[in-house]
Amino acid sequence: MKNAYRIGEVATRTGCSPESIRHYEKLGLLPAPKRSEQGYRHYDQAALERIGFIRHGRSLGLDLHSIQELLALSDHPDTDCGAADDIATRHLQHLEARIAKLQALAAELRQVVQQCRGGKAADCQIIQTLYDHTHTCSERGCG
Amino acid sequence: MKNAYRIGEVATRTGCSPESIRHYEKLGLLPAPKRSEQGYRHYDQAALERIGFIRHGRSLGLDLHSIQELLALSDHPDTDCGAADDIATRHLQHLEARIAKLQALAAELRQVVQQCRGGKAADCQIIQTLYDHTHTCSERGCG
DNA sequence: CTAAACCCTGTAATCGTTACAGGGTCAAGC
DNA sequence: GCTTGACCCTGTAACGATTACAGGGTTTAG
Known part of the structure; x- marks a missing residue:
């Protein structure tokens, strides 16, 4: 269980293309990850799970806006x-x-x-x- | 039964917005219509029917490319x-x-x-x- | 004579994803 | 060393069909 994945490995593990991952970041569904000295994105386990959440939502046909709302709920566990x-x-x-x-x-x-x-x-x-x-x-x- | 309709009237009669009609023309699904001296498009009955054809195809879920192929067949009555x-x-x-x-x-x-x-x-x-x-x-x- | 309704062209937005271009970084093999 | 290929970066444009502008001209009714 590593704790730093580059975007390509995340793509392989989640079935989500690097372009989509960067897209989700730009849209605010994913927080900006840490960067290596060369500027490469480094993801941790939580980011992997968040991307899995998004992909599962997409596979159910949910649009990214709805998924963003669901993620916001998940980010605030006290919400109804x-x-x-x-x-x-x-x-x-x-x-x-x-x-x-x-x-x-x-x-x-x-x-x-x-x-x-x-x-x-x-x-x-x-x-x-x-x-x-x-x-x-x-x-x-x-x- | 007039024989010269401006784009707005065509839109009303066909349920197809002027933007879409111009779009179909740009894509080659509709021939370039005659123009008034001021540059307004003037459509005849055949154009109305052609737009109806397109709308009916769209309402069935056909994409514009398929509709274009069907129109091409219709334009060449000897085709199989x-x-x-x-x-x-x-x-x-x-x-x-x-x-x-x-x-x-x-x-x-x-x-x-x-x-x-x-x-x-x-x-x-x-x-x-x-x-x-x-x-x-x-x-x-x-x- | 003016305001509303119409028309024109061209461009950009929508949605989610993919595909570039143009450039930098890193590993393995020779 | 030096090249080759596989990565990564950013930014932009494409897909399909439609809608929404901006910025300008024309017609029509009051």
């Missing part, structure tokens, strides 16, 4: 936990809405695809359907 | 229709994969949310779970 629940619940609802929308899109697209019987573009039902604006979402309220 | 079917089918598979991934994310997030019993951030299970890197997607192959 309700805010974390709000963020997660809000994101879950967001995900569910997006799933529903994508499912509607997929269903519509499935119909479009099944209409294609081959032949020339002039007769292509896919292209015809796209020109048919009676099916656009803006007129059916599915956006 | 198979390419259109390829584009639509490929996009449908893409949608289905994305839906599956989002559903897995939502399921995981639902578990996380249910762990929150209130209280202080120090004890918050949401935050604890995010720190727990044994659950990150990179280690479970769900990315």
Whole structure:
């Protein structure tokens, strides 16, 4: 268990590219790490765990702003936990809405695809359907 | 049925912002329209339908590149229709994969949310779970 | 005759990540 | 020694689609 990792080793261990790590630092999600005499970043175990937190949040689809809020809660252990629940619940609802929308899109697209019987573009039902604006979402309220 | 619409009226009729219309033109999805003496764009009925085509494609989640390919097919009526079917089918598979991934994310997030019993951030299970890197997607192959 | 609403161009922002360019540092091998 | 390659640094630009300006000109209605 070392206590000083350079950014490349952190990248390997966390699955997070060096560019992203520097990006998180610039955005304030990570504190500025110590530097070697040559200016190389040196990370400790806590930084590794913080990056793991961020990556786990990202893998769940959370945006960096939400992750920053969750990190702030974690940095202030006396804060009420309700805010974390709000963020997660809000994101879950967001995900569910997006799933529903994508499912509607997929269903519509499935119909479009099944209409294609081959032949020339002039007769292509896919292209015809796209020109048919009676099916656009803006007129059916599915956006 | 007029035969000369300015960009604002086209925007109203198609539900597509003037900025987007100019953007589509710059990208080559729309031909450069005629201009008034003062330089205002004047669109005809065919342009309206072409914009409708683009919007319908976008509402299905197609990217502008795919839409451009479909428009190119439409512009060459003798082309084989198979390419259109390829584009639509490929996009449908893409949608289905994305839906599956989002559903897995939502399921995981639902578990996380249910762990929150209130209280202080120090004890918050949401935050604890995010720190727990044994659950990150990179280690479970769900990315 | 003036104010509001429209149009023009070009540029920059959004989000998260990646890919450079241009330069410095460090290890291993010859 | 000296080179080669793998690192690291900073800053900037790209991706995709859209939105939001700034700074200027035109039309239209009161």
